Amino acid sequence: MNLTPGTTGYQEMIVGPDDSATRYGSGLIDVFATPAMIGLMEKTAQLSVQNHLPEGYITLGTEISITHIKATRVGMKVFCDSVLEAVEGKKLLFRVTARDEKGLIGEGTHRRTIVDAQRFLDKLNE
Numbered sequence: 001m002n003l004t005p006g007t008t009g010y011q012e013m014i015v016g017p018d019d020s021a022t023r024y025g026s027g028l029i030d031v032f033a034t035p036a037m038i039g040l041m042e043k044t045a046q047l048s049v050q051n052h053l054p055e056g057y058i059t060l061g062t063e064i065s066i067t068h069i070k071a072t073r074v075g076m077k078v079f080c081d082s083v084l085e086a087v088e089g090k091k092l093l094f095r096v097t098a099r100d101e102k103g104l105i106g107e108g109t110h111r112r113t114i115v116d117a118q119r120f121l122d123k124l125n126e
Helices: 034-050 117-124
Strands: 008-014 057-068 077-088 091-100 103-116
Touching: 008 034, 034 057, 034 077, 034 091, 034 103, 057 091, 057 117, 077 103, 103 117
Parallel strands: none
Antiparallel strands: 008 077, 057 103, 077 091, 091 103
């Protein structure tokens, strides 16, 4: 496994109706939902390290601490960045940020843990 602090990730998306707070049930206005933003942040971090893991291993999100700073309209583009800040055995700490076409909309930290996917599923099914 070759994970080192400084590994970065990047994803972008256009906010659609399915990404809105009204669809998620987390709000009453058609703006980018906080849960959708968090999902994008987790995806960005996960994808940034997946190719560095041994075959059969994945990462699972275990903690997220995010501030949603500003609303984003449906139809706008959102850009997400992740930076791997620390590696402690199988535990990973990321800094994540999200921006729309007008600037910063969210930021915070995200923790993931490396697991053997099959062992995880076997334990889950016991």
